Amino acid sequence: MPTTHPHSDAPHPEAHEPDVDERTAAALRLWVIMSRAQAAVSDLASADVARHGLTLAEFGILEALYHRGPMLLGEVQKRILVSSGGITFLVDRLVAKGLVERRTCESDRRARYAALTAKGEELVRDIFPAHAAVITRAMAGIPSEDQQHVADMLRDVGRHAANLPPAD
Amino acid sequence: MPTTHPHSDAPHPEAHEPDVDERTAAALRLWVIMSRAQAAVSDLASADVARHGLTLAEFGILEALYHRGPMLLGEVQKRILVSSGGITFLVDRLVAKGLVERRTCESDRRARYAALTAKGEELVRDIFPAHAAVITRAMAGIPSEDQQHVADMLRDVGRHAANLPPAD
DNA sequence: TGCCGTTGTCTTACTACTAAGTATTATACA
DNA sequence: TGTATAATACTTAGTAGTAAGACAACGGCA
Numbered sequence A, B: 001m002p003t004t005h006p007h008s009d010a011p012h013p014e015a016h017e018p019d020v021d022e023r024t025a026a027a028l029r030l031w032v033i034m035s036r037a038q039a040a041v042s043d044l045a046s047a048d049v050a051r052h053g054l055t056l057a058e059f060g061i062l063e064a065l066y067h068r069g070p071m072l073l074g075e076v077q078k079r080i081l082v083s084s085g086g087i088t089f090l091v092d093r094l095v096a097k098g099l100v101e102r103r104t105c106e107s108d109r110r111a112r113y114a115a116l117t118a119k120g121e122e123l124v125r126d127i128f129p130a131h132a133a134v135i136t137r138a139m140a141g142i143p144s145e146d147q148q149h150v151a152d153m154l155r156d157v158g159r160h161a162a163n164l165p166p167a168d
Numbered sequence C: 001t002g003c004c005g006t007t008g009t010c011t012t013a014c015t016a017c018t019a020a021g022t023a024t025t026a027t028a029c030a
Numbered sequence D: 001t002g003t004a005t006a007a008t009a010c011t012t013a014g015t016a017g018t019a020a021g022a023c024a025a026c027g028g029c030a
Helices: A022-050 A056-068 A073-080 A084-096 A118-139 A144-163 B022-050 B056-068 B073-080 B084-096 B118-139 B144-163
Strands: A100-104 A112-116 B100-104 B112-116
Touching (some): A022 A118, A022 B144, A056 A100, A056 A118, A073 A112, A118 B022, A144 B022, B022 B056, B056 B084, B056 B118, B084 B100
Antiparallel strands (some): A100 A112
């Protein structure tokens, strides 16, 4: 017998069938799912660092400085994917919190380094392990043995997208 | 002979080795790569819809309404992943542009539907195919035959992250 | 019926950024 | 050398959102 749902799933008369080929439909589905996954993990990570009064972007800077040592503002900017004005603003905030200091660059007087203060270093040491654990647990949705492979493919997506003409 | 790089890759004295196990390191790498891929595709998609004076969030609403028909604001909100205030604001903007209209709900006088106007419908019909093509090309970084599999895994990451306790 | 917790939208105040342009310094070249 | 171009950080103004809460209406229950 034909089953009938309590909620009608007949399409609304004002709805339109998506008329795309299966290849396109698969890409669009993947794009939506990737965005949702990224947003979900991002929310989780944000909530985690927010407990310490930090933005995800701020934490990213601290972590980069912790693991790489002092960096030029422009280098940090490229790593964190933030605008030029944004990096100035973020570093300002971290300086105000006493976690980061600016240093002049001997060989280029335009450039400034950002470096962790002792307090900043201590903070990263304190919160990094738990933060890494949160991310790791979220990412456990992908089997450990597949993670490298997925990462390789996603890296390719990033490269692909970055090299695509903005419009054509 | 030992090759020497022009740029020293000796770690900076103020840098710290990340002391995490390989499993954690892999998860963190994947997280960074996923974020970058998402950001790159998002930038591309934003630039594409910006040519028509739209935000990505605005386009998402239009597309959802086009393919599903009129929806309650709350439904749209869940689909677009935006705050409750945000959906009001976004729909306001789309109404101001003449692309969307609000309709009252017969059975619940609190609720409002959002529905495309003729102009909105025409706009989606105009720009959706090219937009889908942009996304598809970016996503081509992942071989077509792997896309379904990757989508399944990422969906799991999203579920994982959403169900994880905010902090523990 | 009248109350109470819930739901759906909207309002207000705020925030974390971006975009665009400026000042300064470095670099390449005639 | 002097000049044009590029790179680096910063400034200012603006924007797309969020968070918290108010208000109205619904639905269950005594």
